[in-house]
Amino acid sequence: MTNEFRTLEAHSAEYFGDTRDYWWNQDFIELIGRRFAFEKVHDVLDVGCGVGHWAQVLASALPAEAQVIGVDRDQTWVNEATERAASRGVSHRFRYQLSDAQALPFPDARFDLVTCQTLLIHVADPGVAIAEMVRVARPGGLVLAAEPNNVASSLIMNSMGFNDPVEKILAGVRLQLLCERGKASLGEGNNSVGDVVPGLFVASGLTDVTVYLNDKTNAFLPPYSASEQRAMLEEFQDFESRDFWIWNRADTLRYFLAGGGLEAEFDALWTSVRDGIDRFVKAVADRTYSHSGASLNYLVAGRKARESGI
Ligand SMILES: C[S@@+](CC[C@H](N)C(=O)[O-])C[C@H]1O[C@@H](n2cnc3c(N)ncnc32)[C@H](O)[C@@H]1O
Structure with a gap:
């Protein structure tokens, strides 16, 4: 089973499959560790941790004794993350607890590294969540957010739709953009908030704000036999x-x-995007489908200012 969580009635369950283990190149994570002196990091907070994918990826570049606390506002994920860490034999390094990102239950200056991945795209007020992340970081500590612009993906083509009519492509862009705006207006977060996270970091008082792009693409190429591609295929089929x-x-x-x-326009738009999925399944069966898997995933870093004289 590549996504044992997919049928749970909990936030983002459809996206907690094995595909998430392939989001980053290991050498890029190691580079990030060198750029940000991970060797000095001992206490880590992973905000909106889900089942723990992100901090467990980062941990490969952290000192072996570094301790990670993951928080999520969904008790299902706190339980599943705890179980997943135990099944991987890493409970001594990772523990999980219930908490809202916008009101973290920790004292000021508690962590060396405060991080999140695809959390800010789901919160009503990302500025408030970032302010909380900054508050619990120690002076000189690192705040690191991996957040996307998802709507950009609606203009990344694949072998099947590459020559689709412009109107059809733009209809898909419009559907996604209107949905993202609507989701944000309902207080459920903007799925392309990554574009403005660097500015929010500056507004929160973080210094040395730097912005990188995840250098991994998730290319999907015939015969789709690598484990990463099989995980993607199962997710698409699901x-x-x-x-x-x-x-x-x-x-x-x-x-x-x-x-x-x-x-009145929704049914046609839904049929159009769903039709793309049906065409995809057929093209995969014929082994004619391919995509580059490019996406716009930012990694935004900032340092909490040191108090003067320290
Ligand atoms: C897309 S998932 C990302 C999970 C994890 N960071 C990862 O990358 O695998 C978003 C997670 O944020 C959690 N979440 C959403 N809003 C939250 C909030 N206000 N406070 C804490 N967690 C939140 C959801 O329950 C979900 O587990």
Whole structure:
């Protein structure tokens, strides 16, 4: 099973499959560790940890004795992350607890590194969550956010849709952009917030703000036999079988309407994006499908200012 969590009624369950283990190049993570002196990091907070993928990736570049606390506002994920860490034999380094990112239950200056991955795209006010992350970082400590611009992906082509009519491509962009705007207006976060995270870091008082792009793409190429590609294929097939696009149909409609879309146009747009998934399944069966897997995933870093005289 590449996503044992996919049917749970909990936030982002559809996205907690093995594909998440392939989001980063290991040598890039090691480079980040060198750039930000991970050798000095002992106490880490992973905010909106889900089942723990992100901090467990980062841990490969952290000192062996570094201790990680993961927090999530969904008790299901706190339980699953705890179990997953135990099954991987890393419970002595990782523990998990319930908490809202916008009101962290930790004293000021508690952690050397405070980090998140695809959390800020889901919070009502990312500025508040960042302020909390800064508060619990020690002076001189690092705040590190891995957050995307997801709507950019609607203009990344694949072998199948490369020559689709411009109107069809733009309809997909419009659907995704309206849904993202609607989701944000409902207080559920903007899925492309990565674009503005560097500015929010500066506004929160962080210094030395630097911005990188994750250098990994998730290329999907015939014969789709590598373990990474098999994980992707299973995820796509799962989406296909469950009438799922980026969100399920009900959430997509809810976001679309909240973003200013009209109910009368929704069915045609939904059919168009779902049709893309059906065409994909057929093209994969013929081994004619490929994509570069490019996406816009930022890694934004900032340092908490040291108090004067320290
Ligand atoms: C897309 S998942 C990312 C999980 C994990 N960071 C990773 O990259 O694998 C977003 C996670 O943020 C959690 N979340 C959403 N809003 C939150 C909030 N206000 N406070 C804490 N966690 C939150 C969700 O429950 C979910 O587990």
